[in-house]
Amino acid sequence: QEQFVESGGGLVQPGESLRLSCVTSGFTFSNYAMGWLRQVPGKEREFVAGISGDGKNTAYADFVKGRFTISRDNGQNTVYLQMNNLKPEDTALYVCMGGTRYSTRIYDYHLWGHGTQVTASS
Numbered sequence: 001q002e003q004f005v006e007s008g009g010g011l012v013q014p015g016e017s018l019r020l021s022c023v024t025s026g027f028t029f030s031n032y033a034m035g036w037l038r039q040v041p042g043k044e045r046e047f048v049a050g051i052s053g054d055g056k057n058t059a060y061a062d063f064v065k066g067r068f069t070i071s072r073d074n075g076q077n078t079v080y081l082q083m084n085n086l087k088p089e090d091t092a093l094y095v096c097m098g099g100t101r102y103s104t105r106i107y108d109y110h111l112w113g114h115g116t117q118v119t120a121s122s
Helices: none
Strands: 003-007 010-012 018-025 033-039 046-051 058-060 068-073 078-083 092-099 116-120
Touching: 003 092, 018 033, 018 092, 018 116, 033 068, 033 078, 046 068, 046 078, 058 068
Parallel strands: 010 116
Antiparallel strands: 003 018, 018 078, 033 046, 033 092, 046 058, 068 078, 092 116
8 A cells, every 4th residue: 555654844934944755655656756735724735846757857836946856766765855945935734746647737646645734934
């Protein structure tokens, strides 16, 4: 059974950084594109970043370009999201996701974690 364990969220001051991790098991990690979305109660989920199975291709939402970096370690079945210069509007539950198709569309991903909360507030 597929499992996702996210970590690294927390409360930070605006301008600070966090690194999210998502450790997975139960499927052939390198065959899956991975990504992160974020969700805020009362709002639609937003695609944040995606990475292809071999790690050669990445995609970002416009609102995180230049600040966030997605990466993966196929030997450790782990995907990361480095988040720099966090803003209050980045406050959300960040959810790790996986799919057989590299995509910027959330509905192309069919495996999900439970998420880790990120709060940027002074």
